Amino acid sequence: MRALLLGARKFTNTSWNPPLTRFRSYEAILNALTQPSIALPSLEGLHALIITNGLSSKSVLSCRLISSYLSISGLQHAHKVFDYLPKRSSHAYNHILSAYIDQEHYRAVFKLYFQMLSAGEALPDVVTFSIILKACVALNSLPHGMLVHGHVLEFGMESDLRLATDILILYTKCGSLDFAVKQFELMHQRDAFAWTAMVDGHSGLVTEGRRIYDIMISEYKILARQEHYACMVDMLGRVGYLEDAFVFIKNLPEEPTRDVWGAFLSACRVHSDAKLAEIATENLMRFTSGSADAGYHIAMSNVYAENGRWGKMAQLRTQMRDVGLKKRVGYSWIEVGNSVHTFSMADDSHLRSNEIYTLLMSLNAIISEHFISQYEWL
Secondary structure (H helix, E strand, O other): OHHHHHHHHHHHOOOOOOOOOOHHHHHHHHHHHOOOOOOHHHHHHHHHHHHHOOOOOOHHHHHHHHHHHHHHOOHHHHHHHHHOOOOOOHHHHHHHHHHHHHOOOHHHHHHHHHHHHHHOOOOOOHHHHHHHHHHHHHOOOHHHHHHHHHHHHHOOOOOOHHHHHHHHHHHHHOOOHHHHHHHHHHOOOOOHHHHHHHHHHOOOOHHHHHHHHHHHHHOOOOOOOHHHHHHHHHHHHHOOOHHHHHHHHHOOOOOOOHHHHHHHHHHHHHOOOHHHHHHHHHHHOOOOOOHHHHHHHHHHHHHHHHOOOHHHHHHHHHHHHHHOOOOOOOEEEEEEOOEEEEEEOOOOOOOOHHHHHHHHHHHHHHHHHHOOOHHHHO
16 A cells, blocks of 8 residues: 555656556556545546546546545545546446535435436436435435435335335435335335334334334344434433433443434433433533534533523533534525525525515514413413
8 A cells, every 4th residue: 555655646746657558557546545645636647647548438447536536625526527427327426426415415416316317328226326315314305205215116126125224214204104104014124224213203102112112122133222222312302201211321231322312412402401411411521522512512501591500501602612612504404396495594695585584584573472481371
């Protein structure tokens, strides 16, 4: 690998022009160029040699180039390589689609997917459909998801366990429990992810959710994992069974992960339980710090505010500022007709933002006029 890295760096020297004509040689060097320490000019130099030697039409090399550009310089350069391909393979499409998912460009995912279908040069495979279904879940778009499910059936891939589970997750996440149950019953094979989706889908139906969890362990002999624990905590927490959720966590056979404590903190936030929220936050702080920690701190500070503990809230916000924790900007999506509209806090980028804010102000005035504080009932 060290020799490959040294060789890759030589591509920045224009006087060095090795007689590489076999694409396996380029493939080996491209594997080395995925290292972030290699500069972009090295990759561009290698790319130029690939074109010069007439190897740009090789599908394997094209996918390696796209992958290298994605890891070194991001989506823009990778997309240029993709656009100039004489023929795009499903692997090439999947690389770009996956990059869009990573950057949360969900509209672009659908646009490229439909472009792939209309072009007809490459057929979607299991990976393609899995990526598209993730975008449907992220947008909470049941119509798009059902359309993709239809495509899966059309291409005869419904028996694939991975896709069947992704479709199940789609229906549970979009709140279509009837479709989820039908999909689950049609699955000839069910792995841990499928059971997790069913437990998660029954959040709010505590008795049924517990029954499915017990059946999974006792009858199907599937060993519960951290994602199952998090689903159970989330299910109990949503309906206010915080003490039950806490007892469940304490009795786990292994150390709970961030996801488990995060689900518990979210439930404490919804039900304004400061005591249990503090326990959840203390445990969460034992894990790696980062942008996710900002969200946990903010959730805890909101619990303090809802309980009137303003001093504690101010203290926590000050600690966040001192250590440089900032919450990642969140986005919301709403589907109107066949269009998906994206919004963030204080967002004025929408073409009809003035109308939207005017309507929101009117609604806020109506809500304020008819609002009755919980204390007025006392």
